[in-house]
Amino acid sequence: MSTVAVRVRGRGGAGLGLVAWLVGLLFFLPIAWMALTSFHSEADAAANPPSFTAALTLDGYRDFFGVSGGASPWPALINSVTASVASTLFVLLLAFPAAYALSIRRVRKWTDVLFFFLSTKMLPVVAGLLPVYLFAKNAGMLDNIWLLVILYTSMNLPIAVWMMQSFLAEVPVAVIEAAQIDGARLPTILARVVAPIALPGIAATALICFIFSWNELLFARVLTGVVAETAPVFLTGFITSQGLFLAKVCAASLVVSLPVLAAGFAAQDKLVQGLSLGAVK
Template sequence: MTTMVDKPQTTGPRTSRRGRRRVHQAEPRRSGFPWWAVGTWIVTLIFFLPVAWMVLTSFHHEADAATNPPSVFAPITFSNYSDLFSRDIGPYLINSATASILSTILVLVLAVPAAYALSIRPIEKWTDVLFFFLSTKFLPLVAALLPIYLIVKYLGMLDNIYTLVIIYTSMNLPISVWMMRSFLAEVPFEILEAAQVDGAGFTRTVVSIITPITMPGLAATSLICFIFSWNEFMFAVNLTAVRAATSPIFLVGFISSQGLFLAKLCAAATIVSLPVLIAGFAAQDKLVRGLSLGAVK
C-alpha cells in the first residue's frame, strides 16, 4: 500500500541563485561622485560670471572700475544708480516694454493659427511654406535697413513706437511659427477628434484644448520673442529719435570718448536686464518643459 504525499507548494515565483545574480548584474552601476553635476555647475558659473561682474562693477566708483586689473574689493557706492534715475530712464523702459509686449502678443496671435495649419491640419506643400518662413531669416538686417527706412519715412512713421511693433512682429514671426509647429505636433490627435465630435469649432478648440496643452510651448515662444524684441538695437537706433527711443539706445548714451563711464554703463545695463531676468525666472518651469516638448524629432 503506497501513501501519496503532496509536495508543499511554495507561494510566489521561484528565483534561483543564477537568476538573482543576473538580475543583480543587470542593474545599472551608479558612479560614486556626481561628475556631471559638478561640470554643469562649473559651466553655469562661467556663463554667470560676466553678469555678476557687471552687477559688482555697477556699485563701484568710476576710478575703481577703470583700474587694471579691476579692483574686486573696492568701496561700494550707490551713486551710479542715483545718477542713472536722474537721467530719466523711465520713458526708454516704457517704450521697450510697449514694443516688446505688443509685438509678442501679435506674434502669438498670428503664429498659433499658422502652426495649426502646418501641423494639425497640414495644407498642401507645407514643407515649402516652412522653408519660405525660414528663408526670410537668411537676409541680414542691415541689407533690409535702407528699404525699410524709405518706406517708413514715406508713410510718416519715423520715431513711432508702433513702427517698431510691426517690425519686431515680422522679425519674430518665422521662428515662432517653427517653434509652435513643433509644439502643436505633440498634441494627441484623438483629443482633437473628440472635440470635433462634441461640436467644438476652431476657436473653441484652440482656446479650450490646444492652448492649455501647449502652454509651456507658448511660454517658451513668448519669452524668446520678448527677449529678441527687448534687445533689438539696429532698427531702434535708425528709425527712432526721441519719442520712441528704447532702452538699448539709452545704454549707448553712456559711451563717451571723454571721461570714465564703465560703472554707470554697468548700472544702466543691470537695470535694463532686470525685466528679462524677472520674466525668465517667473517662467523657468514652463520654459524648460516647453523647450523639451518642442524637441525636433
Template sequence: MSAPVATASPTTTAHAAPAASPRDGRRGAGGVLLSVLTWVIGLIFLAPIFFMVLTSFHPEVQATLNTPQYFAPLTLHGYREFFGASSGQSVWPFVINSVLASVISTLLVLALAIPAAYALAVKPVSKWTDVMFFFLSTKFLPAAAGLVPLFLIAKATGGLNQIWFIIILYTAMNLPIAVWMMRSFLADIPPALFEAASLDGAGLIKTLLRVIAPIAMPGIAATSLICFIFSWNELFLVNVLTSTENAQTLPAFLPSLVTSQALFLGKLSAGAFAVSIPVLIAGFAAQDKLVQGLSLGAVK
C-alpha cells in the same frame, strides 16, 4: 554506524553579494568629473555678469581703475545716476517704449502664430513643408542686408522715429520662429481632442481658446518668452530707424551713458543690469513652463 553528512539545501544557501565592478567606479568618477566640468563652464560664462553687477555697486573712481577693485566700497550711486537722469535725459520714456514694443509685438506674434501653427499642424495644407521652409528662409537674410529697404519704407510711410513701426518690425522678426515653435507643440496634441471639439460644434476661435490654449500653455509660454527677449534686447534696427526718445528703446539709450570723461563704467553697469532685470524676472517666473515647453516634441 557512521553519522550522516549534512548537505546544504539550494533553497537555504545564501547568495553571495556581487562583487563591485571596476567599471562602476569609473562611471562614478566620470560622472563627478562631468559635473565639475559643467559647473566650471557655467561659472566661466557667468563670471562677466557677476563682475558687471559688482561694478554697478562701486564708485566711478574704483570702477574705472585698470586693476579691478573687488573689495571697493559699495554704493547705489550708479543706480541713482541711471534712474535720476543726472545727464538731463530721463530714462523713463525709453522704458515705456521698450515695454510697448516688446509686449505688443509679442501679443501680435502669438495672435498670428497660433492660428498659422494650427493650420500647419492640425489641419495641414498641401505642401505644408514648403510653407515652413518659406518661414525659415526669412531668417536667412541678415538684418543689415534689408536695412536700406526698411529705411525707405519707413521714410515713405512716416515710420521713422515712430514706435508703431518698430512694433511691426519686431512682429515680423519673431513671427517665423514662433510659427515653427508652435507648430511643433501643436503637433504633439492628440488629434482626438480636435475631433471631439468639432463634434461638439466648437468653431475655430472656441477650439483655440478652450482646447489648444490650456494644453499648449507651456509651449505658448516658451514662445512668448523667447519673442519677448528678442524684442527687448534688439538694438540694430531701433538704433538706425530712430533717433529721438519718441521711439528709442532701452538698448539704444545705454550707449548715451558713455562720456568722454571715462567716468561711466559704474553707471553703465548699473543700467545694463537694470535693463536685464525684466528678462531675468520673466525667465525665473516661467522657467518651469519654459523647460517643459522647449522639451515638447523632443522625444517621440
C-alpha cells in the same frame, strides 16, 4: 548590472554634473562682475588691476535714473515694454493659427511653407535697413514706437511659427476630434482645447520673442530719435566722447536686463517644458 559598473556610471554622472556647474559659473561670472562693478565709483571701476574690496556706492544708479540731473530712463523703458509686449502678443495671435495649420490640420506642401518662413531669417538684418528706413520716412513713421512693433512682429513671426509648429504637433489629434464631435468650432478648439495643452510651448515662444524684441538695437537705433527711443538705445548714450563711464554703464545694463531676467525666472518651468516638448519620442 555589477557593482563596479554602477560605481563607474555614478562617477561619470558626478563628473558631468561638475562640468555643468563649471560651465554655468563661467556664464554667470561676467554678470556677477557687472553687478559688482555697478556699485563702485568710476575711479574704482576703472582701476587696473580691479579691486574687490573697493567701497560700494549707488552713484551709478543715481546717474542712470537721472537723480543727479541726467536724462530719465523711464520713457525709454516704457517704450521697450510697449514694443516688446505688443509685438509678442501680435506674434502669438498670428503664429498660433499658422502653426495649427502646419502641424495638426496640415495644409498642402506644409514643409515648403515652413522652409519659406525659415528663409526669411536668412537675410541679414542690416540688408533690409535702408528699404525699411525709406519706407518709414515716406510714410511719416520715423521715431514711432508702433513702427518698431510692426518690425518686431515681422522679425519674430518666422521663428515663432517654427517653434509652435513642433509644440502643436504633440497635441493628441483624438482630443481635437472629440471636441469636433461635441460641436466645437475652430476658435473654441484653439482657445479651449489646443492652447491649454500647448501652454508650455506657447510660454517658451512668448518668452523668446519678448527677449529678442527687448534686446533689438539696430532698427531702434536707426529708426527712432527721442520719442520712441528704447532702453538699448538709451544705453548707448552712456558711451560718449569723454570716455566710457564703466560703473554707470554696468548699473544701466543691470537695470535694463532685469525685466528679461524676471520674465525668464517667472516662466522657467514653462520654458523648460516647452523647449523639451517633442524632443523625445
